[in-house]
Amino acid sequence: MSTFRHPSTWIFITLLVLTWLLARMGAGWAEATGLAWAFDYPKAWVIPLKDWVSAAMKYLVEDVHFGFFTFKEFTRAISWLIEQPYNLTRALLAEGFMDGPGRRANQILPPFSWITITACVIALGHYARDWILAAIVGFAFLYLSVFGQWESAMITLSSVIIAVPIGVIGGLSLGILAYRHPLFDRMLKPLLDLMQTIPIFAYLVPILVLFGFGPVAALVATVIYAMPPMVRITTMALKAVNPEIKDFGVMTGCTQAQMTWRILVPAARSSLMVGVNQVIMLSLNMVIIASMIGAGGLGFDVLSSLRRLDIGGGFEAGIAIVILAIAVDRLSQAFSERASTHQPKSKGNALIRYKRSFAILAILVAAFLLGRIWPFFQSFPEEYWLTTGAFWDNSVKYLNINYYDAFEAIKLFFLNYFLLPTKRFFLGLPWPWALAIIALIGWRFGGWKLALMNALMTLFIVTTGMWEKAMITVYLCGVSVILASLIGIPLGVLAATNRRAGGIIGVIIDTLQTLPSFVYLIPVVMLFRIGDFTAMIAIVLYALVPAVRYAAHGVRSVRPELVEAGVVAGCTRWQLLTRIRLPLALPEVLLGLNQTIMLALSMLVITALVGTRDLGQEVYIALTKADTGRGLVAGLAIAFIAIIADRIISASARSARIRYGLEDAHG
Numbered sequence: 001m002s003t004f005r006h007p008s009t010w011i012f013i014t015l016l017v018l019t020w021l022l023a024r025m026g027a028g029w030a031e032a033t034g035l036a037w038a039f040d041y042p043k044a045w046v047i048p049l050k051d052w053v054s055a056a057m058k059y060l061v062e063d064v065h066f067g068f069f070t071f072k073e074f075t076r077a078i079s080w081l082i083e084q085p086y087n088l089t090r091a092l093l094a095e096g097f098m099d100g101p102g103r104r105a106n107q108i109l110p111p112f113s114w115i116t117i118t119a120c121v122i123a124l125g126h127y128a129r130d131w132i133l134a135a136i137v138g139f140a141f142l143y144l145s146v147f148g149q150w151e152s153a154m155i156t157l158s159s160v161i162i163a164v165p166i167g168v169i170g171g172l173s174l175g176i177l178a179y180r181h182p183l184f185d186r187m188l189k190p191l192l193d194l195m196q197t198i199p200i201f202a203y204l205v206p207i208l209v210l211f212g213f214g215p216v217a218a219l220v221a222t223v224i225y226a227m228p229p230m231v232r233i234t235t236m237a238l239k240a241v242n243p244e245i246k247d248f249g250v251m252t253g254c255t256q257a258q259m260t261w262r263i264l265v266p267a268a269r270s271s272l273m274v275g276v277n278q279v280i281m282l283s284l285n286m287v288i289i290a291s292m293i294g295a296g297g298l299g300f301d302v303l304s305s306l307r308r309l310d311i312g313g314g315f316e317a318g319i320a321i322v323i324l325a326i327a328v329d330r331l332s333q334a335f336s337e338r339a340s341t342h343q344p345k346s347k348g349n350a351l352i353r354y355k356r357s358f359a360i361l362a363i364l365v366a367a368f369l370l371g372r373i374w375p376f377f378q379s380f381p382e383e384y385w386l387t388t389g390a391f392w393d394n395s396v397k398y399l400n401i402n403y404y405d406a407f408e409a410i411k412l413f414f415l416n417y418f419l420l421p422t423k424r425f426f427l428g429l430p431w432p433w434a435l436a437i438i439a440l441i442g443w444r445f446g447g448w449k450l451a452l453m454n455a456l457m458t459l460f461i462v463t464t465g466m467w468e469k470a471m472i473t474v475y476l477c478g479v480s481v482i483l484a485s486l487i488g489i490p491l492g493v494l495a496a497t498n499r500r501a502g503g504i505i506g507v508i509i510d511t512l513q514t515l516p517s518f519v520y521l522i523p524v525v526m527l528f529r530i531g532d533f534t535a536m537i538a539i540v541l542y543a544l545v546p547a548v549r550y551a552a553h554g555v556r557s558v559r560p561e562l563v564e565a566g567v568v569a570g571c572t573r574w575q576l577l578t579r580i581r582l583p584l585a586l587p588e589v590l591l592g593l594n595q596t597i598m599l600a601l602s603m604l605v606i607t608a609l610v611g612t613r614d615l616g617q618e619v620y621i622a623l624t625k626a627d628t629g630r631g632l633v634a635g636l637a638i639a640f641i642a643i644i645a646d647r648i649i650s651a652s653a654r655s656a657r658i659r660y661g662l663e664d665a666h667g
Contacts, residue, residue, distance in 0.1 A: 007229065011257045032483040032633030038430040046465040061209055083216050086162045090215075091118065091518035093161075094154035104532065112156070113367040114145045116360070121327065123356040128334035140327035147297065148385040149320035154168040156297035156324065159215065159290065160283045161224040167279040170226045172272070176260060185235065192228045195596070196339045199605040200225050200289050201619045202635020205628045208293055218290035226282035233275035237268035273336030280332050283344020284325045285517075288655045289606075292623075302518050306609070310398050311522050312389025319388075322511070396526045419479060419532055426475040431462050447649035453647065457640035466601070466637045473614040473641060476532060476607075478598045480539035484596050489589060491549025493577070505548065513545045517606050525610055535607035543599040550592025554585030590653040599644045601638055615641075622661035 062072040091097050098107040112120075118141040125134035143497035144153045177184035204221055211217040241264050249263035265272070291299030298321045305314030371378030398405075435458045461470045495502035520538040528534045558581050565578045582589075604616035615634045622631030 006504075011611070013386065016045025034433060038074035038432050039428070041431060041462055041465065041467050045466070047300050047463045050462050050627070050633040051627035052629060053632050055629075057206060057209060057336055072210065076212065079211045079216045081161070081218075082166075082219055086158065086215060086219065088160040089161050090155060090185055091130055093158050094113060110368075110378055112364065113371055114150055114380050115142075115367045115377060115568055116364045118142060118145070119363045122358050123360055124331055125334070127356055128331060133330060133334055137327040137331055140323045143323050144320055144425070145380040146384070146386050147316060147320065148299075148380075148382065148387065149317065150380060152296075152301050152317065153320055154300045156287050156294075156321070157300065157328075159219060159222065159287070159297065160280065160328065161294055162295075163219050163226065163283045164279050166219075166274070167223045167283065168228045168276050169229055171224065171230025171264075171275065171279065172234050174227075174231045176238065176265075178231065178235045179238040179264075179403065180256075185511075185587070188231070191233060191645075192390070193643055194636075195228045196638050197601070197639035197646075198632075198635040199602060199616070199619050199638055200286065201616075201623050202631045202638075204293055205626055205631045209628060214294040215296065218295035221293070222286040222290055225286050226279045229278040230275040230283065233278065234272060236269075237275070238264050240271065241267045254497050259435055270336060275374065277329065277332040277336060280328055281325065283482070284321065284328065286617075306518055306525075307359050308658060309522070309526060310389075310393075311526055312387075312392040314519060314522040314587055315392045316387065316389055318522075321519075322332050323604065339380050363462075363533060374611060392523075396523060399527060407527055411528055412533045419536065422479055423472065423475045423532070426471040426478075427468065429471060431467050434444045435459065435462070441648055442644075445648055450647055450651060454644050460640060461637045464633050464637065466618070466634060469613070469615045469618055469634070470637055470641065472612070473604060473616065473638065475599075476535060476539070476612060476614055477597065477641075478542060480536050480600050481593070481596050484540045484543045484600070485547050485593060487540070487591070488596070489551045490594070492548040492553075494584070495548065496552040496555035497577070497581075504553070505552075510550050516601055517542055521606065521610060530611040532612060534610045535612045538607055538610070539600050539603045540576050542603045543596045546595035546599065548592075548597065550588050551585065554588025554592075557588065558584045587653045587656045590649050594646055594649040594653070596650070598642055601642045604638065 061072045062070070066074060069077075091113055096111045100104050101110045118138055121141050122134045122138040125137040144150050174188065200221060203224065204217075207217050207221050207224075213219055233582055245263060245267050249259045254263060256493050287295065287297060287299035289299070291297065291303050300316050301317035302314050302321070305311070305317060367377050394439065435455060438458050439451045439455040442454035461467055491505055495505040517538075520541050521534075524534050524537045524541075528537065536540075561586065562580055563576060566576045571579065602613055604612070605619050606616070608614070608617035608620040615638050618634035619631050619638070622628075622634060
């Protein structure tokens with residue numbers, strides 16, 4: 001009852017009722033009462049921030065000089081430096097070494113053969129863990145060869161091999177600086193929040209302007225996208241190092257550099273490897289978006305299939321990305337586990353100690369020499385390729401022919417009774433009332449600081465002319481998150497309480513998590529055409545994973561003694577679930593809801609390809625027109641929506657932990 005005694009709760013309920021009534025009355029009533037400005041923000045009041053940003057970018061590129069060179073020449077020099085190792089890696093893995101430009105170039109040295117690279121990853125798997133992992137990663141790379149995805153996969157892998165070290169080194173350096181200097185840490189956190197919440201499309205435009213169209217611009221975008229988790233994990237890992245280990249370093253007279261690199265970083269190695277794994281997976285998640293600015297590889301194959309509505313080709317390239325992601329993920333996890341355990345040194349001569357390296361070298365030489373005579377040893381023959389494209393195409397055709405009416409009925413039901421009423425409600429909201437409610441929610445859960453932050457961010461969206469598109473964004477994200485939660489939370493509870501169901505659900509969730517976001521659009525567009533319903537289905541599928549995972553984790557994390565106390569008290573299984581497990585899992589469920597919202601917002605830009613009219617489309621249009629200001633302002637609006645949701649839900653999750661005694665109110 002304490003919640004309802006809080007005065008802000010009753011104020012919030014009153015404002016919510018008033019808002020609903022005003023939204024129902026609509027703008028027509030506002031016209032009659034002279035309050036039209038509250039429903040339709042006047043264009044004369046809009047701050048032309050996007051024009052200012054575009055002008056500033058133009059000035060930066062064309063007029064800023066550093067002595068003998070411009071800022072643009074400076075960034076192009078960085079681009080050239082990144083391009084050299086990338087071209088070398090791409091030549092070794094995918095294209096070979098050429099003696100001329102363009103299509104007229106002749107290959108003077110072929111790339112590593114498919115046999116050599118497959119043998120190399122098998123050796124890495126065995127070195128990192130055992131023969132089981134070696135077989136898994138070997139099968140993954142063999143799949144890429146047999147299904148004709150080898151060259152595209154190697155181009156993608158080349159990008160990952162270059163982007164990951166840059167992301168890891170940059171993230172590690174920033175994380176160490178944040179650990180050493182608390183002021184820098186406080187300044188860095190808002191920037192990391194923006195990097196993780198602004199859609200990648202929003203800063204593709206300035207990256208294109210500064211670094212040019214091509215793989216290097218895609219690499220820079222990938223690093224920006226993948227680096228923040230490494231920064232956060234580095235700072236957290238260093239702070240979590242046992243104080244006794246730090247005291248030992250102080251007692252032995254270590255300098256600051258020695259303390260960092262000889263004491264703290266080695267002690268936090270296992271946690272830091274988790275950050276490396278995150279950088280790898282986020283880099284692989286970027287392959288399709290990066291293909292839009294010249295990265296090529298598997299991402300380009302998926303994107304071109306989507307444009308042609310080639311469901312078979314899109315699925316095959318998407319599955320290849322999943323296979324590659326699983327192989328790289330398993331390898332990085334194995335190396336992470338190996339880094340955290342002591343490994344005895346190998347004994348014997350060099351041939352015994354480095355037997356894997358010598359074996360790879362022998363295979364490399366043999367494959368190169370035999371490949372000169374029999375092409376099979378260089379590249380897997382095209383005539384032996386397998387394909388599942390026809391299966392996927394025929395499956396969708398069968399569904400369309402036999403179940404078209406059923407699909408249309410489902411689509412119309414959701415549109416008429418769920419989507420359109422919700423959309424009309426949000427578009428009918430007067431912005432002053434919405435601003436007041438958002439600020440009040442912040443005050444209720446996080447005090448005046450959160451209320452002020454919410455109000456300022458909402459005011460930014462309003463005054464930059466993004467209110468209507470923001471409301472469409474909130475509507476589409478909101479309905480998708482509701483559906484994802486209604487599906488995901490029960491699945492998570494089932495996975496936590498039933499081992500067999502948990503195994504099946506785990507496989508499905510792992511597949512959804514590794515499947516590229518664009519791949520969701522291909523079958524959904526083929527079955528439901530374009531529009532908000534199609535976007536909603538794609539967002540739900542993409543954002544479902546955290547709702548399931550966090551709900552399952554929360555239910556499993558309930559202390560066994562509390563469950564045993566319920567059993568002793570005579571609770572049924574249903575009572576144990578509804579009165580003990582779920583209430584105590586509420587904080588984790590709320591954090592899962594938070595992550596679901598983040599993923600839904602990140603998917604909105606991609607669903608702009610299927611006809612949505614929200615902030616995601618605004619960002620996508622800015623990319624196609626190279627309009628820096630438009631893209632960044634729309635991206636900031638999406639980021640502010642994400643940050644508001646994140647802070648409110650995080651504050652409510654903390655309140656729930658305090659309420660159930662899981663956290664100290666003063667902690």
